[in-house]
Amino acid sequence: MSEPSFEDAQRELERIVERLERGDADLDEAIKLWERGEELYKLCVGRLDAAHGKIEELARRVESARP
Amino acid sequence: MVPMKVEAVQYGERKVYSVAAFNRGVADWLTRLPSVWVEGEVTELRRHARWQSVFFTLKDPSDGACLGVTILRSRFDALRLDLADGDRVHVLGRPDLYEARGDFRLRALSIERWGLGDHLAALERLKRKLTDEGLFAPERKRALPRLPRRIGLVTGNDAAAKRDVLTTITTRFPAAQVLVAETYVQGPLAAQAIIDALQELCSAPDVDIIVLARGGGSFEDLLPFSDERLVRAVASCSLPVVSAVGHEQDTPLCDLAADVRASTPTAAGRLVVPDVTELHERLDRSHAGLERGVRRALERARQHLDQLHVHLQRAPALMVERKRARLEHAAGRLRALSPRSTLERGYAIVRSDAGIVRTAAAVIAGDELEVEVADGRFGARAE
Numbered sequence: 001m002s003e004p005s006f007e008d009a010q011r012e013l014e015r016i017v018e019r020l021e022r023g024d025a026d027l028d029e030a031i032k033l034w035e036r037g038e039e040l041y042k043l044c045v046g047r048l049d050a051a052h053g054k055i056e057e058l059a060r061r062v063e064s065a066r067p
Numbered sequence: 068m069v070p071m072k073v074e075a076v077q078y079g080e081r082k083v084y085s086v087a088a089f090n091r092g093v094a095d096w097l098t099r100l101p102s103v104w105v106e107g108e109v110t111e112l113r114r115h116a117r118w119q120s121v122f123f124t125l126k127d128p129s130d131g132a133c134l135g136v137t138i139l140r141s142r143f144d145a146l147r148l149d150l151a152d153g154d155r156v157h158v159l160g161r162p163d164l165y166e167a168r169g170d171f172r173l174r175a176l177s178i179e180r181w182g183l184g185d186h187l188a189a190l191e192r193l194k195r196k197l198t199d200e201g202l203f204a205p206e207r208k209r210a211l212p213r214l215p216r217r218i219g220l221v222t223g224n225d226a227a228a229k230r231d232v233l234t235t236i237t238t239r240f241p242a243a244q245v246l247v248a249e250t251y252v253q254g255p256l257a258a259q260a261i262i263d264a265l266q267e268l269c270s271a272p273d274v275d276i277i278v279l280a281r282g283g284g285s286f287e288d289l290l291p292f293s294d295e296r297l298v299r300a301v302a303s304c305s306l307p308v309v310s311a312v313g314h315e316q317d318t319p320l321c322d323l324a325a326d327v328r329a330s331t332p333t334a335a336g337r338l339v340v341p342d343v344t345e346l347h348e349r350l351d352r353s354h355a356g357l358e359r360g361v362r363r364a365l366e367r368a369r370q371h372l373d374q375l376h377v378h379l380q381r382a383p384a385l386m387v388e389r390k391r392a393r394l395e396h397a398a399g400r401l402r403a404l405s406p407r408s409t410l411e412r413g414y415a416i417v418r419s420d421a422g423i424v425r426t427a428a429a430v431i432a433g434d435e436l437e438v439e440v441a442d443g444r445f446g447a448r449a450e
Contacts, residue, residue, distance in 0.1 A: 006214045013353045020360025023367070030364030037357040044350050044411075048343060053241045055233060058219075058248040058267060 004040075006047045013040040087166065094164040102161050103384075105134065105173060109154045112230030113134050114140065123150070125158060125173070127166070128287075129255045133173035134412060137161065146178055155181045183286060190293055192319055198296075198340050203301045203323040209307045215275035217244040218339055221261060223252030228282040228332040232311070235336025235360060240343045246271055251291075252281045258294035276339055279321065280332040283314040292319035301325055311335035344382065410441040417447075 004012065016037040019025060025033060075082040075091040077301040100437040107125035110133075114121040121143040125134045136158055152158065156178050163174035197203060217237065222229040229247070236243045240277065248264035268274055279301070281292065291297060292312045292434055301308050302324040310325030311332045322328040331334035372390070406416065416439040417424040 007212075010350070010353075013350075013357070016152045016361060017353050018355035020364065021356060023360075023363055025364060027364055027368040030361050034357055034361035037353075041350060041357065045347075048346060048350075049244065053243050054239055055237070055245045055247065058246055058264070058271065 003043065004066050006044055009040045009047075013044065016040070027053055070156060073392055086169070090164060090166040090169050093211040094166050097162045097164055101160050101402065102159055102176060103349045105158050106158065106174065107134065107158070108152075108246045109156055112150060112152060114143070114223075119256070121339060123193055125156070126410055129393075135171055136175050136232045137163070138175035138178065142176075143178070143283070148178060157181045157387050159251045184292065186286065190320070191359060193293065193298075194323070197298060197320065197324070200299070207302065207326075209238070209326045210290065211307050212262065212275045213341060215243075216276060217271070218272040218275040219271065219277040220247045221250060221264045221277065222246055222247065223270065224249050226281045228311075231282075231332040232336045235333050236340050239337065240340035242343070243340050244273070246274060253284060253291060255291075256289035256363050261291065261297055265300055265304055265308075275307060276309065277304065277310065278309045278335050278339055279325065280311045280335055281313065289313050289319050292321045297321055298324045304440055309335045309338055407441065410439065417438045 016033050018031060020033055020037075073084065073088050073095070075084050075088065079081075088158045105125060108128050110124045110126050112121070112123040119140055121140050123136050125136050126132070138160075148156075158173060159174040159177040159179075160173040162171070164171055166241050187308050201207070218230070220232055222232065229249075233245060235246075236245060246268060248268055250261040250264040258401065265279075267276060268277055279292075281289070289312060290303045293309075293397050298320045301310065301321045307326040308324075309327045309329055310319075311329035311334060312322055314331065318328075327338055329338055336418045406414075410416070418437045418439070419430060419434050424436065430436070436447045436449055438445055438447050
């Protein structure tokens with residue numbers, strides 16, 4: 001399975017929390033949900049921390065075209 | 068004008084014209100050119116009551132190219148234009164050479180003010196046309212990605228707008244990746260230059276959204292952002308576009324064609340990236356919820372287990388108790404049925420060797436008998 005986007009991961013995490021907080025999952029299922037939730041949480045936080053900000057100037061074809 | 072014969076003096080092989088003859092020749096040739104409309108800004112307007120003509124210079128606002136203009140004073144006054152330096156005009160005239168000085172100029176026949184009103188009317192027409200085409204329809208608007216991988220920024224090298232966007236983006240989301248395309252943002256070349264920049268950013272890798280930012284400016288300065296080609300390019304751009312052109316009160320047409328309109332470059336910065344602090348807080352809330360949820364599930368499972376265990380432990384004792392109760396019940400009934408209570412009322416059981424004596428005939432005189440009463444037994448002999 002390819003890595004979900006940050007947004008998808010966050011949305012899935014929030015759904016899992018909702019499900020757990022409703023309290024209708026049995027233990028096996030709750031543990032599975034928790035494990036998946038932890039995984040998603042790490043993925044999201046990792047995304048936020050790992051990316052390095054970068055501001056680049058587009059190399060224009062006609063450099064002298066700048067005003 | 069009657070064409071004049073231009074005389075040259077022959078010096079051997081060489082044909083030589085006098086200045087006057089040359090000027091006359093060129094002037095004559097110029098008369099063959101048609102009348103045309105020329106657009107520019109009025110500068111150096113000179114009008115004197117003694118002069119037959121009014122003079123001014125027509126300047127191209129984009130690159131400063133100049134053209135001298137003359138117009139008969141009577142004609143100029145009749146137009147009642149009340150022109151001032153800097154006014155944008157359309158001049159209908161013929162190319163003309165002032166022979167005495169060799170000055171090339173435009174001899175004006177008519178002048179029209181090309182002002183705000185004309186621009187506004189032209190813009191209004193274009194706006195109506197594009198609205199009718201559905202170019203600004205709300206259903207065309209696309210949602211912005213919440214966390215773009217890379218942001219394309221089209222801006223002039225004008226420091227303020229660019230700085231505002233970049234500062235807002237990097238403050239809110241330090242990990243943001245921005246690709247900046249600097250371009251003209253005013254003047255006649257701007258519209259095409261911005262379209263080129265848009266296309267270049269669209270084809271750059273990972274760019275998910277485009278911000279078009281320009282600080283405030285005069286109405287004319289912002290006109291390229293209402294250029295039909297640019298407006299169409301924004302509407303048909305393959306990526307969502309946030310437009311932040313001019314100030315709150317300016318609404319260039321590209322703002323209407325964009326997916327989202329930001330009132331200022333700073334507002335555009337806020338729209339394209341989330342606040343990383345808020346994002347972290349939200350993730351942390353989810354994380355806490357996750358732990359709380361699973362702990363609650365564990366606790367529920369343990370309580371259930373504990374209850375089962377209690378029941379299990381209590382089971383054997385309960386069983387013995389129940390059995391004992393049944394036994395006692397049976398014993399009670401047994402006791403009620405036994406002859407002892409009968410003996411206690413004074414009856415006796417008599418046994419011979421042959422067993423319990425139930426009839427007199429079962430006994431012969433001299434038989435040894437045993438008599439049982441309530442508190443014991445004694446022997447007896449039959450008579």
